[in-house]
Amino acid sequence: MDPIVTCRGLSKTFGKGELAVHALRDIDLDIMPGEIATLAGPSGSGKTTLLNMIGALDEPTSGEVTVDGQPLGGLSRSQLSDLRLSKIGFVFQSYNLIPVLSARENIEFVLQLQGVSAAERHDRAMEAIKEVGLSGLEDRRPGKMSGGQQQRVAVARALVSRPAVVLADEPTANLDSKNALALVELMRSLNREHGTTFLIGTHDVRVLEQSMRHIEMLDGRIDRDARGSA
């Protein structure tokens, strides 16, 4: 089986000369389809930078990233947008929902960008809402939802386009224990039912305990890469 994400010799340096910060140093990494992998490590270890590189949000200083067989190097801004739209789902720490859209509309938005028909958008969004346990709340705007509910909408939005990989950066950081556990359980069940691949940057022990693979980062390098039994 081919990896869904491949990083080869990936480095990222911010700044120049004496002020240069080496955020990533020569990273080699494969993420396999259906994995729930966690990126752990102290602040500044390079978790977010690595997620940004894989998510085509930032360009590496050197090295190559391949997502679902597509090398990112040399793609135009527009092509990178298409790649993010079709192959990558994002879940952010602060939910990042569009405040003027309802839960359903937020989920549908990605499908609209993909040019999916209105009827299919509606059906798929409602199905995603059901899957994340928010039935009945589909017409609520983010401002009228709890943090946990908003993060569930974000997960539904990330999954509704059936991406190759979902990148989640500190998804539980703003949630209380109950909601954090519920979210982790949700991601686990989605992984089990749909084989969705998750790469999660986190400090949260509850998330780390549920992951199949722990990738420990330190000073821009992969310090440890271990597969668990969860």
Place this chain on the structure above:
Amino acid sequence: MIDGLKTMLPLAWRNLWRNPRRTGITLIVVAIGLWSILFFSAFMNAWAKSSKETTLQLLLGSGQIHAEGYMDDPSIETLMDPPDRDLNSALDAPAVADWTTRVVVPGVVQSEYKTLPATIVGVDPAAEARISSIPGRITEGRYLDSSDDDSAVLGLHMVERLKTGLGRRVILMSQNAEGAMSEQSFDVVGIYDADKATEDLYVFTGRAASQRFLGLEGEIAQVVFVLQEETALEDAVAALAEAAPALDVRGWKDLNLFLASMDSYMGVFVHVWLSIVFALMAIGIVNTQLMAVFERTQEFGLLRALGMKPRRVLVMVTIENALLIGIGVLLGMVLAAVTIWSLSDGIDFSAFARAMEMVQTGEIIYLKYEPGAFILFPGLIWLLGILVTLWPALRASKCRPVEAMRRET
């Protein structure tokens, strides 16, 4: 494309009301700016029309015919014969609403107290009433009865300066046809009220009476004509000139250059005002839209991260701006329409009657809807507004997701 618009429009509409205060301020700026342009345009055009009509109706007419040389030396030596058959027939053409002849010579008017320079005008009162507003401006006494009436009608200000009045007599003096001075006593039977310059200059008497007084044998100084349609001026002047090739035929634009300049520059004034207002509006709109874009940088980063292409972000923000400015434009149009409608019975400037006389305009200015202005100016404001807001929209579209969302990383 249509599906894309269906996606963008509701989102753009909701985004507009995320900051109602800022949206409200922008709407007010656009609405008041456009209102001022439409109202100013309607007012200036109404004022110019009133000014033109007042001047044309006073003595000028749509045009005049003189003997060659009269305009350079308007004296008894440059008079002409009454219209011949060809000219008569041209003057009776459908394009000419009415016409009359006048004797106009320089002279002096004398009372017991004072002697003043004057222009003596001999008129046919019946025809004059159809051509000129002077007969309708009599404030004391009466206008002339007939062409043979050897009474005098003086302007209000001249009467004051001469210290004379209704029922008194004044002496008119002018060079006669034989080159000698003629003088004759005339009863003051009427006093007219016009602008000060006209009141101070023109003394009216009957045309036949003035010809007798000056020893003329039917000669006249001018033919004054009024056209059915102002737009036919050039054609009418050409036709009359063809009928009377030896005479000097001029339209009002060649007779009153100041009025002609005012008429042609009115559009320029309105466009200068449009430019000033738009420049101020543009500063306000760009400023608020830049603020809006800046505040939503993170959101644009999110949209880009989710896969929205830069061009689509540009279109989305442009649709928002087009909606915002479009609503402001509609409000401005409604505001201007209501203002013009509420003032359609006329703006009464009679309290400033003397000042209005100075600028030779009516005391009541009648505003009118100008369909052309209600299409042109709102359209211009809308398009130019969208154009200037392309800058903030471009900024939004060019954001790099990872930088825009930095606060999240």
